Amino acid sequence: MRELALNILDIAENSVKAKASLVVITIEAKNNLLTISISDNGTGMDKAFLQRVTDPFTTTRTTRKVGMGIPLFKEAAETTGGSFSIESELGVGTTVTASFVIDSIDRAPLGDVAESAVTLLREDMDFVWVYTVDNRSFTFDTREIKKELGGIPIDSPEIISFLKDMLKENIESINGGIIL
Amino acid sequence: MKSIADIKAIRDKMQARIVNRDNSDAEQETRIVVGMATCGIAAGARPVFNEFVDLVAEKGAHNVKVTRTGCLGMCKLEPIVEVFIPGEEKVTYVKVDPEKAKEIFNRHIIGGQVVTDYVIGEQ
Ligand SMILES: Nc1ncnc2c1ncn2[C@@H]1O[C@H](COP(=O)(O)OP(=O)(O)O)[C@@H](O)[C@H]1O
Ligand code: FES
Ligand SMILES: [Mg+2]
Numbered sequence: 001m002r003e004l005a006l007n008i009l010d011i012a013e014n015s016v017k018a019k020a021s022l023v024v025i026t027i028e029a030k031n032n033l034l035t036i037s038i039s040d041n042g043t044g045m046d047k048a049f050l051q052r053v054t055d056p057f058t059t060t061r062t063t064r065k066v067g068m069g070i071p072l073f074k075e076a077a078e079t080t081g082g083s084f085s086i087e088s089e090l091g092v093g094t095t096v097t098a099s100f101v102i103d104s105i106d107r108a109p110l111g112d113v114a115e116s117a118v119t120l121l122r123e124d125m126d127f128v129w130v131y132t133v134d135n136r137s138f139t140f141d142t143r144e145i146k147k148e149l150g151g152i153p154i155d156s157p158e159i160i161s162f163l164k165d166m167l168k169e170n171i172e173s174i175n176g177g178i179i180l
Numbered sequence: 181m182k183s184i185a186d187i188k189a190i191r192d193k194m195q196a197r198i199v200n201r202d203n204s205d206a207e208q209e210t211r212i213v214v215g216m217a218t219c220g221i222a223a224g225a226r227p228v229f230n231e232f233v234d235l236v237a238e239k240g241a242h243n244v245k246v247t248r249t250g251c252l253g254m255c256k257l258e259p260i261v262e263v264f265i266p267g268e269e270k271v272t273y274v275k276v277d278p279e280k281a282k283e284i285f286n287r288h289i290i291g292g293q294v295v296t297d298y299v300i301g302e303q
Contacts, residue, residue: 001221001222006221006222006226009216009221009226010217010218010221010222013216013217013218013221013250016250017250068218069218072218115226115227115230116226118230118233119214119216119226119229119230119248120248122247144184145184145187148184148187148188148191149187149191150191150195152191152194152195152198155245155246155247156194156245157232157233157234157236157237157241157244157245157246158190158194158237159187159190160233160237160246161233161234161237161238162182162186162187162190162237164230164233165182166181166182166183166184166186169181169182170181170182170183173181
């Protein structure tokens, strides 16, 4: 993947498949470390499956024999000298956490978080994005947005387009000139 | 800077439109579905999704919805886009990029003509 924002989208897709009703995504850049976590309240995985899930030959899908989303994300983190962990409990949910050492990546690694976030918007699931750089933070909570929308679907193209611009502006202001 | 407070104005505008349109419109919804599993994302599905959303929003195509779906089972042909127009057969476009998305939007969604060059099986 060219951007970590694309990996985030891919990992969050697992939460969609796991029928989560809430996914919390945190992105934090602090002290030369970029830490990303994706946490859901979906079906979860049992212990045996969880142990195999970082192995690229594990997947529940039938059209392709290898699952690659999680192994790709793990490898991306570990090649920067960062770390990766996944916790999961059947019937409770799953949390994936990866950290990246910023200095050891030559190009801006994160990419366009706003473009990723808006592709996930939907009526039957909520997302909370917490974006932090140093001590500046911005939270995007689709539950609050839906309250404001008063029944207008959050995935209407006009709304998606607006929210994308809103996210871009807020993220830029949190970045304060830093390109992540 | 745009904020959640701006949503009310957009909502009011959209609500007025929904009240005005007659009920048959609701059943005439066109759907553009973009495959967004690992292969799709890696092949460039995200900019394709965003291009369609921006085009629909810009052109005010109020009866068109853009949604994402998981794996469509044809990794090598990603990004894949399915177009569902009421009363017509599903059309599957493959190896779509933002430029092709623009063409598909203008010629097929707006113009009603399938862009056969990008349809599955035509490559
Ligand atoms: N958040 C999650 N909740 C439940 N199951 C998950 C979750 N994330 C991953 N899995 C399981 O692990 C498998 C492998 O995931 P992944 O590496 O992303 O590959 P893929 O999504 O292509 O199968 C998934 O098919 C799914 O069964
Ligand atoms: S796994 Fe490749 S398209 Fe689904
Ligand atoms: Mg996956």
